[in-house]
Amino acid sequence: MCGGGSKGPVGPSQAELDAAERQRVEADMAQREIAEEKAGVKRDDIQDALSARVQRQGKRGGKGRRSLFSSKSGAAGYLERFK
Numbered sequence: 001m002c003g004g005g006s007k008g009p010v011g012p013s014q015a016e017l018d019a020a021e022r023q024r025v026e027a028d029m030a031q032r033e034i035a036e037e038k039a040g041v042k043r044d045d046i047q048d049a050l051s052a053r054v055q056r057q058g059k060r061g062g063k064g065r066r067s068l069f070s071s072k073s074g075a076a077g078y079l080e081r082f083k
Contacts (some may be wrong), residue, residue: 012020
């Protein structure tokens with residue numbers, strides 16, 4: 001038979017469980033704040049990249065995408081010149 005007596009409840013006490021829960025909540029809040037900060041930085045980077053792209057396109061002064069087969073005015077396009 002077992003010679004040991006009852007030593008009381010086995011496992012963490014209620015105070016320890018409460019402290020662990022508080023620590024989990026604080027860790028979750030810290031992670032959420034870090035994630036929100038990273039998301040804000042990423043959002044700003046994307047906005048900067050898009051605005052820089054728009055500025056570059058405006059400065060080129062090109063005509064944009066052209067059709068090789070026909071022009072807007074109905075005339076022959078670029079490929080028709082070399083037939």
